[in-house]
Amino acid sequence: MDSRITEKLKILADAAKYDVSCSSSGGKRKNENKGLGNAEGMGICHSYTEDGRCVSLLKILLTNHCIFDCAYCVTRKSNDIKRAAFTVQEVVDLTINFYRRNYIEGLFLSSGIFSNADYTMERLVRIAKKLRQEHKFNGYIHLKTIPGASEELIKEAGLYADRLSVNIELPSENSLKKLAPEKSYSEILLPMDNIKQQLMQAKEEKKLFKSAPTFAPAGQSTQLIVGASAENDQQILLLSDQLYKDYSLKRVYYSGYVPVSADNRLPIITEPPIIRENRIYQADWLMRFYGFDVKEILDDSNPHLDLDIDPKLSWALRNRHAFPVELNTADYEMILRVPGIGVKSAKKIVSARRFAALTFEHLRQMGVVLKRAKYFITCNHKSLQPYDFDSQRIRNKILFGDGAVRSPLLTQQLDLFRQVG
Structure with a gap:
């Protein structure tokens, strides 16, 4: 050239x-x-x-x-x-x-x-x-x-x-x-x-x-x-x-x-x-x-997206009254709102449940991220997780795992990202 x-x-x-x-x-x-x-x-x-x-x-x-x-x-x-x-x-x-x-x-x-x-x-x-x-x-x-x-x-x-x-x-x-x-x-x-x-x-x-x-x-x-x-x-x-x-x-x-x-x-x-x-x-x-x-x-009282968690999880934590969702009966639009369930997985759920009652093992095979979804769903009215957790405890468990504590260094990094954003 x-x-x-x-x-x-x-x-x-x-x-x-x-x-x-x-x-x-x-x-x-x-x-x-x-x-x-x-x-x-x-x-x-x-x-x-x-x-x-x-x-x-x-x-x-x-x-x-x-x-x-x-x-x-x-x-x-x-x-x-x-x-x-x-x-x-x-x-x-x-x-x-x-x-x-x-x-x-x-x-x-x-x-x-x-x-x-x-x-x-x-x-x-x-x-x-x-x-x-x-x-x-x-x-x-x-x-x-x-x-x-x-x-x-x-x-x-x-x-x-x-x-x-x-x-x-x-x-x-x-x-x-x-x-x-x-x-x-x-x-x-x-x-x-x-x-x-x-x-x-x-x-x-x-x-x-x-x-x-x-x-x-x-x-x-x-x-x-x-x-x-x-x-x-x-x-x-x-x-x-x-x-x-x-x-x-x-x-x-x-x-x-x-x-x-x-x-x-x-x-x-x-x-x-x-x-x-x-x-x-x-x-x-x-x-x-x-x-x-x-x-x-987002609204006037909540004008900034949470930098720590994705906006769908943020919405779900602010609207706990809408959950848990029973995946064997809920409509497609509500299933889409469950954290950890994407469009493809939601379509698979709606399609598969016509032939048999879904279990949590079925959900794993469909690609549902149960680490997130388990706090917001039931299958056959059974849950993988007690539903009496408050929103802050669910947030912490998803972010840091069971019993994990946010390190001072991670807190400092997240604060820096907020200032940059």
Whole structure:
């Protein structure tokens, strides 16, 4: 590979690592006309960083030049970093060459903003169009949509990309004005709404004409930065809930704030709030897959997620009146609320109990985590654990085991994580 291209790749791949909103879930583009790649099934190939973040193998920025000066962003115009920019053809060639070497199965392409939104978006679209039309590339393509880009460019982007995303970045308009004064919520939400309308229109057209073109078949997503601003977990989850309902997002991604530049508007931290980020992801899953309303997870009197335990266990400990759940008769929705029982296990329970009364041994075989679940369930009205434990004792037993005592060092570490989060 040319040394100049290698240097660009090093700079622009490193700059792209802060955007976590990449996923191929939902993409089912088939290989047709003897083209390259196939996004069906798993879709894009992934690697995983040390902190557990999922990163695509070709995840790059078109450029790290940017006209904006967002306080939290490594590519902010006032940051003293090496700058680089790919040409349209260079990104196309990289994608094809990496695919042929079996390094990747798709492309995640974002960008700083060159001179204006349309100028940048037009180049992102040209890359996807060249890959699809000239190289018959059928692999997964995720394009970042630039706020402020024209409706025509967004529509064209959706014809060639599997997924589009518009990053909302911060959980409130006030924080956006403080940390990214050149941006506005209205400018970010407008393309989100446009993508939603295009998705609905494409779906209706498909009902009438099978040959109608698809539009971003893997939908749209966004990213929220956690910890760069003062919003609590309740505010973050309320915003996510609104985005899911109002804009039909496939996914909201959460990124623990990474201190990449000095700015007195930003909090002083030594490492990203990874535990807090993880708890928010768990709460997000409760809303999307477990039937929880956001107001059940957090409220005004309880605005922060517990860093020690997952949000489903936290809810169960606050709502002991709803338990124990008799697994041979309870409905599916209530079984999902039992700590230690996931979606797959809940479905197995509902299916299996039609043929025989379930025992605790059956539950073990189904993958139920009885270490947690035993405090909240019965089978044939029998329990593995006396139900007279109070919530604090159950919490301690799950966290530290029978008779275990929290060490001073662990207490100190958890207190530190709370300060960071």
